[in-house]
Amino acid sequence: MKRFQKYIHLIDLNDYPVSWWKHLLELAHEIREDPSAYSEACKGKIMGTLFYEPSTRTQMSFQTAMLRLGGTIIGFDNPATSSVAKGENIKDTTKIVSGYADIMVMRHPTAGSVKAAALTAECPIINAGDGGHLHPTQTLTDLMTLNEEKHTLENLTIGLCGDLKNGRTVHSLIKAMSCFKGNKFVLISTKELALPTYMKDILSASGHSFKEVTSLDHAIEELDVLYMTRIQRERFASEEEYLAQKGCYILDREKMVRAKRDMIVLHPLPRVDEIAIEVDDDPRAKYFDQAKYGMYIRMALILTVLRCDGLPAPLIVGRTIPKAKCSNPKCITNQELYLPLYFTGSGDTVTCEYCDERTLL
Numbered sequence: 079m080k081r082f083q084k085y086i087h088l089i090d091l092n093d094y095p096v097s098w099w100k101h102l103l104e105l106a107h108e109i110r111e112d113p114s115a116y117s118e119a120c121k122g123k124i125m126g127t128l129f130y131e132p133s134t135r136t137q138m139s140f141q142t143a144m145l146r147l148g149g150t151i152i153g154f155d156n157p158a159t160s161s162v163a164k165g166e167n168i169k170d171t172t173k174i175v176s177g178y179a180d181i182m183v184m185r186h187p188t189a190g191s192v193k194a195a196a197l198t199a200e201c202p203i204i205n206a207g208d209g210g211h212l213h214p215t216q217t218l219t220d221l222m223t224l225n226e227e228k229h230t231l232e233n234l235t236i237g238l239c240g241d242l243k244n245g246r247t248v249h250s251l252i253k254a255m256s257c258f259k260g261n262k263f264v265l266i267s268t269k270e271l272a273l274p275t276y277m278k279d280i281l282s283a284s285g286h287s288f289k290e291v292t293s294l295d296h297a298i299e300e301l302d303v304l305y306m307t308r309i310q311r312e313r314f315a316s317e318e319e320y321l322a323q324k325g326c327y328i329l330d331r332e333k334m335v336r337a338k339r340d341m342i343v344l345h346p347l348p349r350v351d352e353i354a355i356e357v358d359d360d361p362r363a364k365y366f367d368q369a370k371y372g373m374y375i376r377m378a379l380i381l382t383v384l385r386c387d388g389l390p391a392p393l394i395v396g397r398t399i400p401k402a403k404c405s406n407p408k409c410i411t412n413q414e415l416y417l418p419l420y421f422t423g424s425g426d427t428v429t430c431e432y433c434d435e436r437t438l439l
């Protein structure tokens with residue numbers, strides 16, 4: 079049973095056709111060229127930002143984007159100062175805020191939480207990162223950076239390095255770039271931090287070439303793009319497990335010597351120690367530009383969503399299965415127990431519609 083969104087929510091970029099992404103990239107380019115032409119485009123509109131998890135870039139670039147469009151903002155950046163601290167669930171918080179605001183932006187530590195909010199929200203909601211699952215507006219930022227800096231989204235050899243297990247930006251970017259022809263993926267990680275199986279299944283199904291390696295030294299020479307990521311301390315079960323992985327990949331000037339002259343280095347940021355400060359002065363280091371592109375693409379997104387430009391995507395496509403439960407302990411359905419459960423697929427193994435993890439029935 080398919081249930082469509084009432085609004086243009088952005089939960090997963092792959093819910094929308096590539097033509098819609100291209101529209102956003104073109105609009106973001108136009109806004110960057112002439113920001114003053116858009117300075118009143120969202121006059122009278124209010125954006126609610128609900129950040130249950132820390133953020134600098136995503137939160138402030140969304141807020142700045144709305145202010146630069148002439149709108150205003152409300153919200154919290156620390157759930158401890160909201161009624162979440164009193165035990166309010168996602169459904170009630172987002173239902174209330176969606177009655178005040180015209181558009182909501184939500185970051186939450188739990189996979190599937192933004193989809194859960196979208197079930198009852200009374201305005202469009204944008205996923206600003208749901209646990210280790212997805213981060214679609216970071217992906218739009220990455221696509222804009224590639225489009226502006228490499229002038230193509232096709233035929234690129236993309237190295238993704240670091241915490242590929244927990245890095246939601248990596249998951250969203252792989253899903254997006256596998257929609258463009260000719261891209262190859264080099265997955266550089268320790269075996270403990272390898273890309274989850276469901277993501278590798280997505281890559282295999284897309285027909286794109288990918289390989290898993292452990293050495294950044296060996297991989298760097300063939301790359302057009304190197305996407306570095308932070309080891310995500312907050313997602314480890316124990317400090318001991320984090321310390322075993324900390325510092326496993328560090329990009330420094332010596333490694334950059336072996337990279338192509340036109341390779342670009344991206345990083346969603348924040349960085350910890352995975353890119354040495356000395357690399358910042360290399361013209362191939364584009365991660366600070368990338369953060370600024372993020373503001374323009376979010377301006378384009380806010381405008382497009384508020385104008386209802388595009389078709390709302392399906393919200394639910396799966397079915398309920400009596401007594402079935404998602405096996406992912408980090409899925410929102412295992413924390414907010416009132417949520418209806420939906421699964422896709424058939425046979426013994428089905429996929430949770432909130433977190434995309436496989437569950438054995």
Ligand code: CP
Nearest residue numbers: 133134135136346347
């Ligand atoms: N890239 C990114 O999501 O950064 P923040 O956590 O600072 O928002």
